[in-house]
Amino acid sequence: MDEIIAKIDDQEMLSQIEKLVPFHGYLSTGAFIGLQMLKIAKRLLDIKGGERIFVTCETLNCLPDPFQILCGSTIGNKGLKILDYDKMAITINKGAEPGQDHVKGVRIFLDPEKTAKYPVFHAWYMNEKKVPHEEAISELLKAGDDVYTWEFVEVPVPVKAKKDVRLCKICGESFVSKEGTSICKGCSNK
DSSP: OHHHHHTOOOHHHHHHHHHHHHHHSSOOHHHHHHHHHHHHHHHHHTOOTTOOEEEEESOSSSTTHHHHHHHOOOTTTTSEEEOOSOOSEEEEEEOOOTTOSEEEEEEEEEOHHHHTTSHHHHHHHTTSSOOOHHHHHHHHHHHGGGGEEEEEEEEEOOOOOOOOEEEOTTTOOEEEOSTTOSSOHHHHTO
16 A cells, blocks of 8 residues: 555645544545545535535445544534445535525535546446455546546535433433334334
């Protein structure tokens, strides 16, 4: 992987990789795709350093990690939402101003029609054969933005509803009730 990193002359990306690797465990192809998508979104939405962003990732694996460690967008602070669609796609938007019910965002996805121009990477993406991360990332470095498609989207701003906190009739523990239920999920799933 050191050989690949030596090919990168973008100092910001090198700094991001230095932060990402300890968090993720290694530089995976999926995490690197997340880095490239973040770079595209920053440019398209004019996101400044330290500005709060909201991310919806359409896969669980690797892709969400750059947004957590580099942007502070986590599930816990509601800056990261995971839709388990098993797609290499994200939607990113800035925070809304008071009173806004929609905000401009961008959806970016890894486009298989475009990845076909990079056979080694395409084989990794389509799971046609085992491709080492070093080889896939090397192709991504050559491709840059060329393998992605994006479109601007209107993202609805969620309304913060008051929580309906209740005591479970079975276990006695407090929980946030959805739809007026009086039994927590833990007890109802037993």
